[in-house]
Amino acid sequence: MEITAKQWLEKIHNLPHQGRVKIMNVCGGHERSITMAGLRQALPEYIELVPGPGCPVCICPEEDVFEAIQLALHEDIILVAFGDMLRVPVNVKKIQIRTLEQAKAQGADIRPIASPIEAVIIAKENPQKPVVFFAAGFETTTAPVAAMLVQGIPDNLSVLLSGRLTWPAVSMLLESGAPGFDALIAPGHVATIMGPEEWGFVVAKHHIPAAVSGFEPVSLLAAMYSVLRQLNEKRYFLDNCYSSLVKPGGNASAQKHLNTALSIYDANWRGVGVIPDSGFKLNLQYEKYDTRKQFPDYADDARKRAGKMPAGCDCAQVVLGKIYPSECKLFGKTCLPRSPIGPCMVSDEGACRIWWSGGLRDVS
Template sequence: MKYLEEFQNPELARGLLEDIRATVTRPWAVMEVCGGQTHTIIRHGIDQLLPDGIELIHGPGCPVCVTPLEVIDKAMEIAGRPGVIFCSFGDMLRVPGTDRDLFRVRGEGGDVRVVYSPLDALRIARENPQREVVFFGIGFETTAPPNAMTVHQARKQGITNFSMLVSHVLVPPAIEAIMTSPDCRVQGFLAAGHVCSVMGTEEYPQLAERHRVPIVVTGFEPLDILEGIRRTVRQLERGEHTVENAYQRAVRPEGNPAARAMLADVFEVTDRAWRGIGVIPRSGWRLSERYREYDAEHRFDVTGITTRESGLCRSGEVLQGLIKPNQCEAFGTTCTPRNPLGATMVSSEGACAAYYLYRRLAAPSAPSALEVSSVG
């Protein structure tokens, strides 16, 4: 397969679905740990095409959504300071903090700028030596390498008015936290292919063995998702629990050695709070001691932050896979993309945003089925 359209071929999808139906003999619950995969699933109705009893649980796979509220509030406090240029990707500007968002900070006079690369923020720092420039560095292992490279370049070039507010999170510790939760219903995982393209797959076999769950590395197109589900269900039916790479066109077992070397140099592992979930041990990165001078939290010494989540929002339960977005009473009524109560309704990878965008406005009373030809 060379072209994107081939990964959305209805006839190939029908064959994969028939294979899944022929394999399944009992109910299974499978979690995808990637917001991009969630959007593919909902957009193409993949969850509605599967045999009855096969449930797809949406995991905490949206990096914007799991950025902790305290970090969001710290970002706004820094962004509102005189002399600061605060740079961020656009999807962070609407994420609600305790009582406002970065759009409001900009409306109140803060110099908040949307950039398309952390290197854009470094350029702004070079062009404005009299100002402090801060980049909001969030995301899973996928977005961490360019952020690490930018800090490395800032140090190499001697740019001292640049810093980064870091809130990177790691997937394997999140899987560990999910599997050790008393409310866990997950029996298999679709692992995010882009994360594994950076980090490889070496951390997953021990998780699969310890928790006796199959983990299948999966891509993002409809056929990728269906093939991942097919392999996961096949393992479940056989009582197996191994790691399979169904995304070999992008993922190697060792990942990207150059990117991993840069990450090891610039970052160090730390405990990290996940919004709606809580603190997960050793589940994030922060700047290492060697680069601590570029840590915005250290440079600006932001203290006295008091956070408060919306009492109506159940995005924490959505992120943990305990409920579907349309099972939240606020979904689509008091919580919409224009007036979001939680980050899952704002982000382009949020599960609530997917359900709203593709009109899954009401929780179904029973599983439904669409024609296979709707895939693609």
């Protein structure tokens, strides 16, 4: 008989009381489930749940968004991108175009899509016109992009890739000496593709308990119970609390596509800086489909400004789990879902957007 969410909560409340414990959840999907289900309010007061760097829209480098905007405005192309990317603002003067959505309103041919298949379809329907796929995302989104490339795409389709890996950001926090959390909830969808073993370094190298979780409250609470019990018993290991989908070794086919089409490099994260081995780029044999090779003039090095955010915006600190969304002075005032200033207020996976939409206005 499966344990219910209510029973997991009871088990957590029955654990021996300990000092303040901070648990970081890496994934924006986790944060959305936690907030919408009211799990913070249901847990014992000594437990803090810290949102982490799990929103690809939030960390997509400003120069990549700017490049996509300029391409769409000044070249006779069709630009396609995952829907949330159309609203991500860049840090320019108010009189300038700040988002792909604004560029579309100015006449640029920009189309939101939900999957790489749609990019291929649009390219086939418009064979005489270049189609640029602005592909931002973590492993779960980048794997289908890699599969698209391996399977073959129309010659008029190119990829402006802004893919990132999740674990290097957590590794960077742990290596900093002040990670800001005592236990980790690892993302189940990433582990489904890459394998749960990818998160073993958290325990083996840093002696911090970790558990892989799905996205329902019952899985999240099981993972929280696991890491709390590990802390109590001082016996740390990587627990798989999403075994229905997460299997040892992950998805071999997806990994093969990633390794065939892409390679890993030291990549920039918006507001954070360059994180070693954290980005995907096209391999040599697929370079002819690289938008940056086809339109080299738009790769503007002047916009690679690590740490730069709009004045007063603390999105980078939110992404790194250093502050809560409500601690940003723009949160809920000038920065709102309908008029986002920082990227964390744009996506349904952004912590600021989730907190505001979920009615969470303070840390308590």
